[in-house]
Amino acid sequence: MKIDFNKYADGLVPAIVQDYDTHKVLMLGFMNEEALHRTEQTGKVTFYSRSKKRLWTKGEESGNFLELKSMAEDCDQDTLLIKAHPKGPVCHTGADTCWSERNHSDNFLVYLEDIIRLRKQAPPEDSYVSKLFAKGINKIAQKVGEEAVEMVIEAKDDNTELFLNEAADLLFHYLLLVNAKGHNLQDVIDILQKRHSK
Structure with missing residues (x-):
């Protein structure tokens, strides 16, 4: 990667930080070569703080670090795109992003998987999902089978x-089963993408 730090008088280039998983833009900072x-x-992820006049690692005080996943320069080699895993809220106000957006995927199925993971931890009397997980993998798998049969019947x-409700x-219930086996939808998508690329 060859960034043109000399393009700007102060030697700093903009660094846009994006969540690696959700693709939400989290913040904008500035980096020098160091x-x-x-x-x-x-x-x-470490920036150069113009106000503190020193290097500043995001999370050094709050513990909400940005764990680097990838970096790329733009076509002019004067701006960075950083993809990272945030370890908590990114904004100093406590918000998920510096634009006060919630940091969750706009893909509803990914969001639903997050809800399933949360409900899995709830007391069984408060949550259908938790109740099903408490009954074990056999019950969850049986439920998927039942729902598949009901969908086939409605398809006729x-x-x-x-039909759409089934x-x-x-x-x-498929998402529940995948989660119960310790996986997620992205794991399945990865396999489909590999098959498609062959």
């Missing part, structure tokens, strides 16, 4: 609403 090297060496008729039930 900050870039420190980030590469430590795996923690012409009631779109009933499809939704099957997909929901």
Whole structure:
């Protein structure tokens, strides 16, 4: 990577930080050459603070570090795109991002998986998901089978609403089963993408 730090008079280039998983833009900082090297060496995103006049690792006070996943320069080699895993809220106000956006995926299925993980921890009397997880893998797998049969039955008729409702039930319980086996939807998507690329 060859960044043109001389393009700007102060030797700082903009560094846009994006969540590696959700793709939300988290913040904008500035890096000099030393900050870039420190980030590469430590795996923690480090900026040059213009107000403090020194290197500043995001999270050095709060503990909300940005763990580096990848870096790329733009076409003019004067701006960085950093993809990272945030270890807590990114903004000093306590917000997920510096634009006060919630940092979750705009992909509803990924969001639903997060909800499933949270509900899994709830007391069984408060959550259908937790109750099903408490009954074990056999019950979850059985439920997927039941929902698949119900969807097949509805597919033979012409009631779109009933068919789509059964499809939704099957997909929901499928996500539960994948989670119960210690995986997530992205693991399945990765396999499909590998098959597609062959």
